[in-house]
Amino acid sequence: MNVNLTPNDLSHVVAADRAHVWHHLTQHKPYETIDPRVIVEGRGMKVWDATGKEYIDAVSGGVWTVNVGYGRETIADAVRDQLVKMNFFGGSMGSVPGALFAEKLLEKMPGMSRVYYSNSGSEANEKAFKMVRQISQRFHGGKKWKILYRDRDYHGTTIACLGAGGQDERGALYGPFPDGFVRVPHCLEYRKQWEDLSGEEYGRRAADAIEEVILREGPDTVGAICLEPVTAGGGVIVPPEGYWPRVQEICRKYDILLHIDEVVCGLGRTGTWFGYQNWGVEPDFVTMAKGVASGYAAISCTVTTEKVFEMFKDDASDPLSYFRDISTFGGCTAGPAAALENMRIIEDEGLLENCLAMGERLMGNLAALKEKHAVVGDVRGKGLFCGAELVADRETKQPVEEKKAQAVVAAAMARGVIIGCTNRSLPGMNTTLCLSPALIATPAEIDRITDAIDGALTEVFG
DSSP, rough: OOOOOOTTHHHHHHHHHHHHHTTTTEEEOOTTTTTOEEEEEBBBBBEEEOOEEEEEEIIIIIIIITTTTTOEEEEEEOOOOOOOOBBBBBBTOOOOHHHHHHHHHHSTTTTEEEEEESSSSHHHHHHHHHHHHHHHHHHHHOOEEEEEETTTTTOSHHHHOOOOOOOOHHHHHHHHOOOEEEEEEOOHHHHHSSTTTOHHHHHHHHHHHHHHHHHOOGGGGGGEEEEESBBOTTBBBOOOOOHHHHHHHHHHTOOOOOEEOTTTTTTTTTTSOOOOGOOOOOOOEEEGGGGGTTTSSSSEEEEEEEEEEEEESSOOTOOTTTOOOOOGGBBHHHHHHHHHHHHHHHHTTTTHHEEEEEEHHHHHHHHHHHHHHHHEEEEEEESSOOOEEEEEEETTTTEOOOHHHHHHHHHHTTTEEEOOOOOSSSTTTEEEEEOOOOOOOOHHHHHHHHHHHHHHHHHHHH
C-alpha cells in the first residue's frame, strides 16, 4: 500500500494533539520538546504514522485489541448500515444486533446463557462484582461478599477494578480502595514460590494457595474469585497444568462463583474462542471486551450462566430483586453489529487455526532468541499471546533495569516493529516483552517481528 504523506501534511493535527489531547498511559513532559506520535492509517498488520513511517503492529493496537487486523471494510460497512437504521436505545430495550450477537456468542460458550452489554472491560468486570454483592445481600444475609483476585492479574481502571487488581504500580496513589477484595498468590512457575515442585504438581500447589486464603478469610465470607485465564499485563503467565482443574474443584467445594476475565484472551487470542476453554473450566461469569469487535466499535459483555441469571428474577414483587444497573453505551448497536462481523471473519478465515500455527512459530522463534541472548530468561505464551522475560542473570533471575527493557521496545520500533513491555505492574519487575499480533499474522510477519527483537536485543545488550 502506498501512503502519500510528507512530514508537514498533518502538522496541524500533530500540533492540535500536542496542545489538547491527554494521552493514556503517557508522561507528557517530553512533548514539550518533541511531537507525539499520531497513527493515521492501518491495513492488515501494518500501521502508518503522521510522518509516513510504516510499522508492523505486534500488539494489535497497543493493547491486545485488533484481533482481525486493520482496514476491515465489511466490519465498517456493518457498523455504518446499522447506525443509519438504528444507532442507539438504552439497554432496557433490545436491538437486532444485540440479540443476534448474543445468540451467536453463546453458541461458542457451552454452559453460559445470558449476555449483559456495556462498553469497556473495566465496566464488564464492575457488573460482575455488583452481581456478586447483590447475590450476597439477597441470598447469603450479606455474607459471601468478598471477591478474591490474583497477584499480577489486572481487571480494569476503575477504583473497584484497581482494588481487585494484583499490579501494585497501577493502583499506586489511587487508594483507598473498597473493602472486600482479597489477594491470592500468583501461579508463575518461572519465579517459584514452592521450590521443590514443578509442572502439574506446581500448578495444583499454586491453586491450593487459593484454598488457604479462603480458609483464612472464612469460606462463608467469600462470594467469588476473579482470574485471568492467562495473566496479561502482569507478565504473560500461562498457568501450569493442574492449576485450573484444582481451582474449579475449590470453587465448587466452597460454593464460590468463578469469574473468568477474558478481556484480553477472548475471541481467539489463545487459539480457542476463550482462554478458559483450553482447560475445560466451567465458569459462572465470563467478561470480555477488546477483541470482541477488534476495536471497530466499543463493546464489552458480562456473560453468566442461567443459574446466576435466575437469582435476579426470582421475586417479581421485590423491587430490589432484579439487577438495577445500566450502562448507557451498552445500548449502542455499533458494538454488536461489529462483533457479529468480527466473529464471522474469525470463523470463515480459519483464524483460530492460524493463531495456533503462528503462535507455535512465534514461540519457536522466541526460544531461538533465548538460545542466542542470555538476557532472555524465560519465554512463555499461548496462541498469539506471548512474552519474553528479560533478566540480568539467569541463575538469580534478577530482572534487567526497566529502562533497558523499554530501550528494547524503542529499538524494535526504530526497526519498524511495535512491541510491548509490561509496565506499571510490579515495581522493578516490568521487564517482560509482550507480543500479541493479529490473528491474521503470516509466517513472514512473525519472522519480521522476532528479527526486529533480535536486532533490538543486540543493540541494547550486545
